[in-house]
Amino acid sequence: MADTLRVTFLGGLGEIGRNCLALEQDGRIVVVDAGLMFPEPTMYGVDLILPDFRWLIERRDRVDAIVLTHGHEDHTGALRYLVKDVNVPIYGSPLTLGFARHRLSEAKVAKDLTFIEVADGERRRIGPFEVEFIPVTHSVPSAHALAFHTKVGVVVHSGDFKLDLTPIDGRRTDINRLAALGDEGVALLLADSTNAEEPGFTPSEASVGVALRRLFLERPERRMVVACFASHIHRIQQIADVAHETKRKIAFMGRSMEANVKLARKLHLLRVDSADLIDVENISRFSPGEVCVICTGSQGEPLAVLSKLSRGDARNFKVGPDDTVILSSHPIPGNEWSVGRVIDDLHREATEVIHSGQEPVHASGHARQGELRTYQQLLRPRNFVPVHGEYRHMVHHAELAVSMGLSPKHVLICEDGDQIEVSEKGIRRAGKVPAGFHYIDGSAGDLDERPLEERRMLAEYGVLLVSAGVDRASATIAQPVAISARGWFEGASDHELLLTLTSAVRTAIQEALAEGNLDSDSLSKVAQRAAGRLLGQRYRRQPVILPAVVVL
Ligand SMILES: [Zn+2]
Ligand SMILES: [Zn+2]
Numbered sequence: 001m002a003d004t005l006r007v008t009f010l011g012g013l014g015e016i017g018r019n020c021l022a023l024e025q026d027g028r029i030v031v032v033d034a035g036l037m038f039p040e041p042t043m044y045g046v047d048l049i050l051p052d053f054r055w056l057i058e059r060r061d062r063v064d065a066i067v068l069t070h071g072h073e074d075h076t077g078a079l080r081y082l083v084k085d086v087n088v089p090i091y092g093s094p095l096t097l098g099f100a101r102h103r104l105s106e107a108k109v110a111k112d113l114t115f116i117e118v119a120d121g122e123r124r125r126i127g128p129f130e131v132e133f134i135p136v137t138h139s140v141p142s143a144h145a146l147a148f149h150t151k152v153g154v155v156v157h158s159g160d161f162k163l164d165l166t167p168i169d170g171r172r173t174d175i176n177r178l179a180a181l182g183d184e185g186v187a188l189l190l191a192d193s194t195n196a197e198e199p200g201f202t203p204s205e206a207s208v209g210v211a212l213r214r215l216f217l218e219r220p221e222r223r224m225v226v227a228c229f230a231s232h233i234h235r236i237q238q239i240a241d242v243a244h245e246t247k248r249k250i251a252f253m254g255r256s257m258e259a260n261v262k263l264a265r266k267l268h269l270l271r272v273d274s275a276d277l278i279d280v281e282n283i284s285r286f287s288p289g290e291v292c293v294i295c296t297g298s299q300g301e302p303l304a305v306l307s308k309l310s311r312g313d314a315r316n317f318k319v320g321p322d323d324t325v326i327l328s329s330h331p332i333p334g335n336e337w338s339v340g341r342v343i344d345d346l347h348r349e350a351t352e353v354i355h356s357g358q359e360p361v362h363a364s365g366h367a368r369q370g371e372l373r374t375y376q377q378l379l380r381p382r383n384f385v386p387v388h389g390e391y392r393h394m395v396h397h398a399e400l401a402v403s404m405g406l407s408p409k410h411v412l413i414c415e416d417g418d419q420i421e422v423s424e425k426g427i428r429r430a431g432k433v434p435a436g437f438h439y440i441d442g443s444a445g446d447l448d449e450r451p452l453e454e455r456r457m458l459a460e461y462g463v464l465l466v467s468a469g470v471d472r473a474s475a476t477i478a479q480p481v482a483i484s485a486r487g488w489f490e491g492a493s494d495h496e497l498l499l500t501l502t503s504a505v506r507t508a509i510q511e512a513l514a515e516g517n518l519d520s521d522s523l524s525k526v527a528q529r530a531a532g533r534l535l536g537q538r539y540r541r542q543p544v545i546l547p548a549v550v551v552l
Pocket of ligand 1: 019072118388
């Protein structure tokens with residue numbers, strides 16, 4: 001049999017989040033990333049969404065390693081669930097592993113794991129492959145693209161990237177190495193599609209520093225409070241730099257902010273003078289113009305610092321008319337509403353608010369069309385599969401690749417659960433594996449689709465309890481049909497409906513009794529169906545109906 005490489009997509013193709021895929025050669029498997037996704041507001045009580053790891057767990061004996069492209073949650077956040085069943089060495093840059101290890105320790109699963117740090121440009125044997133770690137620029141330092149040297153040729157995974165030519169740490173995407181791989185011949189490219197709908201080039205991270213500097217200089221008397229992602233070390237660096245330049249002391253707020261700053265300083269990836277730092281408790285000792293607060297909560301997360309500040313709930317520090325709050329971020333789809341509430345509440349405190357809709361205080365970490373074209377040109381892959389995006393992003397990315405000269409035969413749009421095979425001949429679909437959303441409810445544990453659907457119905461229509469008692473000897477209703485509801489009925493206006501409903505249920509039970517039905521469970525179903533039919537047909541309502549017909 002000719003050599004083939006199989007790729008199984010377990011997450012991230014069709015949504016932004018829970019990135020995970022598996023490369024397989026000669027029966028050996030290497031996993032790339034194990035990320036989580038945050039729920040939509042209608043996924044009631046869901047805290048996290050994971051990839052469905054069953055396919056990997058069933059093959060755990062064949063899995064050799066997990067390789068991480070970078071430290072973002074959508075690439076590392078599901079590790080703590082995966083490593084319980086698949087305990088294999090985890091590879092990544094020191095910062096990527098530092099972030100991952102911190103969260104694994106918090107979850108108390110880090111103890112028996114093996115972490116293997118890799119350096120930029122390093123090439124090493126991992127499972128059946130030689131793997132190269134190629135530096136790329138992104139919204140977290142030390143991110144990598146991966147080049148797998150396989151039996152069918154080089155497979156490049158772009159990681160999350162942009163082509164920032166003036167990165168804060170001077171560590172550019174290694175375009176030369178990518179071009180060399182292109183010359184060698186790339187059998188398959190898997191590349192980040194997040195911004196594939198956006199024309200042009202993503203601005204450099206450095207452009208954010210220019211905007212921040214101006215805003216700080218324009219406000220010498222004001223206390224500056226800047227919220228950003230705790231993992232965005234380069235953003236934090238730029239905020240700290242303008243704070244230093246404008247002679248402000250810096251207070252870091254937020255658990256993840258403090259932990260990440262500590263780690264990044266230890267790894268010499270963040271340079272902040274200890275003399276510039278103050279504790280939050282001491283903010284009031286300085287006049288507003290002497291202080292800069294750097295905090296979490298830029299996505300409106302209810303428990304993060306910025307939300308607490310906006311509600312006046314933070315200990316030791318309250319914002320008011322002397323403060324300017326900068327949201328150095330862009331809301332992730334789904335978070336717009338909560339970010340809006342936080343901005344509103346800050347206005348209630350008479351605080352000035354500046355966000356990315358008004359000033360260029362944020363730059364994306366993902367490549368736009370211009371950079372994606374450059375990438376295609378550098379690598380000139382024989383086959384291409386867009387990854388990391390919602391469906392429309394991947395379609396645009398595929399079209400872009402075709403417009404760059406790739407034959408549509410060699411471009412596949414895949415979704416979670418798809419398997420493909422790459423060989424000398426090209427690329428083909430090779431099957432499907434389970435890859436649905438795996439919901440985690442922090443208080444209840446795993447959650448299936450069904451209880452989640454019930455929660456949606458409860459939220460939309462409420463719940464109805466239908467009860468009655470039946471006397472077995474006489475086969476008659478002894479305890480009259482009673483209906484109580486939550487989340488819907490409102491006193492007198494629904495009185496008629498209640499009567500109609502009660503009567504419909506009573507009739508249905510009586511008919512069933514006349515047919516000799518004396519079983520509690522099946523009479524309960526009869527009552528449930530009668531109530532459901534009437535409410536659905538006449539009132540277009542689908543509450544959760546809990547029937548309790550008891551035969552005594
Ligand atoms: Zn990502
Ligand atoms: Zn990322």
